[in-house]
Amino acid sequence: MLQVKDFNALISCCNQNGGLYHLKRQKGMNTLQIILDIECRGIARYGKGFVVASNEEGIILLDESLNVVNFSHAGKGLDLHGIAISGDFAYLAETKLNCIGIYDLSNGLNRVDEICFSSNRATDICHINDIFIEENSLFVSMFHLPGQFNIGGGVVEYSLKKKKVKNVLYEGISQPHSVMLYKNDLYFCNSEEFSVRKENNILFKCLGYTRGLAVQNETVLIGQSITRHINKLLEKHPNISSDCGVYLLNMNNKLSTFVPIPSLEIYGIIFI
Secondary structure, eight states: OOOOOOEEEEEEEOSTTOEEEEEEEETTEEEEEEEEOSOOOOEEEETTEEEEEETTTEEEEEOTTSOEEEEEOTTTTSOEEEEEEETTEEEEEEGGGTEEEEEETTTTTEEEEEEESOSOOSSOSSOEEEEEEETTEEEEEESSBTTBGGGOEEEEEEETTTTEEEEEEEEEESSEEEEEEETTEEEEEEGGGTEEEETTEEEEEOSSEEEEEEEETTEEEEEEEOOSOHHHHTTTOSOOOOOOEEEEEETTTTEEEEEEOSSSOEEEEEEO
16 A cells, blocks of 8 residues: 655656746645746755756745845757755856856855866856755756767766866766755756666666656655657667656555656656
């Protein structure tokens, strides 16, 4: 029997039919409410509220009641992806520039610094997507490691103190997203393989493109998007799901259920 405890989560959806949704599970029942009817990507907690990255709109601040309290068009059009918060600063993946832009949330949402993984600022080479900060370490998932275009995607650990890549944690993986650290274990979506990894182990596998990941005790939320490159992926998968939504997984008994989301692509998920 599936056992998933009550929770509240925010789910961002990108590109066509994008939006920000509030998913609530209570006594085994799921309710879904749309919060923002715009294209949304990375989402992170900031104080009592939240920060949302939108490639169409820029940076959006929400209060604890999920009302918009501030926004900036900074970063708009830079193919924004994931976001992470450290103090009053937002680290935002500017995929088009192969950089992570650093924005001061307490001072006009201005861009104040950057971390770049390539000197090429005209072409998306690395496809940096998601970011997670733990103390002085910045964990980054990307499709191509710097200078190693032909070996597939990877996850790197970047030292915020020394301002350089500290470790290449994984390489040769298939379009990784949603990197995060929880209780000292590293999790990420191995998206093109339709799976989620916990360190070196496959935690979850489904029939669609995995992106968007949140872990809370034994409960894991995993986003599944409608696949854009079906013919290519059918070369490695016997069949593919045409559904967009979120899996609710109990890590202990390994049972899951699926909650449809009225969009095409999930990007980020956080518990609130």
